[in-house]
Amino acid sequence: MSEVYKRELVYLVTAVITVIMFVEYFFLGTWQLAETLRTYATIIANIALGLGAITLVVSHAKKIQRRAAGVWAFSAWLLIFLAISFLSGLAGWAMTGSGQGNPMYDWFFRYVYTPLGQTLYPITGFYIFSACYRAFRARNIDAALLLIAGCFVILTNAPVGGAIWGGFPIIGRWFLDYGQVPGMRTFLIVGAFGMLAYGFRALLGRERGFYGEVAGGE
């Protein structure tokens, strides 16, 4: 099949599926055909996960083979743990007959993966702190206003604010309810319009960036 036909086929499939989803949402409530298509989407996503794992193995195996400076040892660790988690899942399945929730795999997930993830999450606090420091430097009038509003919100959320002066939480809540909420809702609404226009272009086959075509090309 030529490249042109392949591309046209992609546009056609996109358009047909979009129409099916529209018909289901606006006129039918639930439609078995649409439900089946969503199941296919999940299956394809899972196949892509397997593809991702293969890409990962190939990419890191190459790094080890080339002894890529500074990273090959990490690649080796990655492959070792990939093999351990894969084999533990397989062994657990062989012992219990369950692909999900077998004790060996669960142990790795609960006592290795989750605690490591939980350890990383709190460092976000430090990153937020340093980002706030940069954002709150009163370099111009806008930044100064942000700093003032930010101080009130901090004193609203910190119990000490209310203890210092009862007005802090009231002013802070005003900033949150009447300053932040309308602003965020504005972004939500215009973001939805943007998504709608993007979807429309994709539906017509005019938004081609994600089909592999390159925007900005001559």
Add this chain to the structure above:
Amino acid sequence: MAFILLIVAFALFYLYMYLGKQGKEIWVRTLPAMAAIPEAVGRCAEMGRPLYWTPGIAGNLNDSTQGPQVLASISILGYIARECVRAGVKIDAFCPIPDALPLVEETLRTAYLAEGRPEEFSKDMITFISGQSPYLTGTLGYFQRERPASTILIGGFYYESVVIGEAGNTIGAFQIGGTNNTHQMPFLIATCDYMLLAEELFAAGASISRDPDLLGSIKGEDILKFIFLGLMTVGFILGLGNVTFLIDLLRM
């Protein structure tokens, strides 16, 4: 009512796309973040360091709110990649979303092919790390080792936006961000030099192409904004008089 509004929106998009195709001049402002991409690539070329791109890990392609953002990010990646190929800059794409991986690969491959250097494309440019925490630690380690001169954080983000953004600042990278996730916008604004806010993310691809047909849809979007602004103003005034006709109509 939602269906009628959708048809009105589509009709507007189509009308302006048609007018654009017919040769009517359609002016859409240049997005500063997109105009800054050649600067980001140039910086990498001058410093001899790579460019980092990531679409975030907020959701897969079949996620109704995050998927379009990832697709829009991949559309922009095509443009970035072409700029990188022209300038001889290495691009490192960190894609933590498995179903977006083939699209990223195809986009990069096409960009190299379009610039006449298909032999320079390598799958090693794409790093896949599943899971939010591993993706973050992988990125932080990469920043320290490779010290990219510019980073592009455009797509659907969760808390990784502040971590990657701040880590990029620590290494002095020139940063361009963009997301439609309102809860992450402040972090990207605080950490990035340029930012694509909300609908700008979706308009970026059309904005780069300067194709009057595509620009027409953005113009239609602007008209739609005015219509909704009008509806909100009327609703506000009616609401003051306890008239709920418009609200009831829109709820239908």
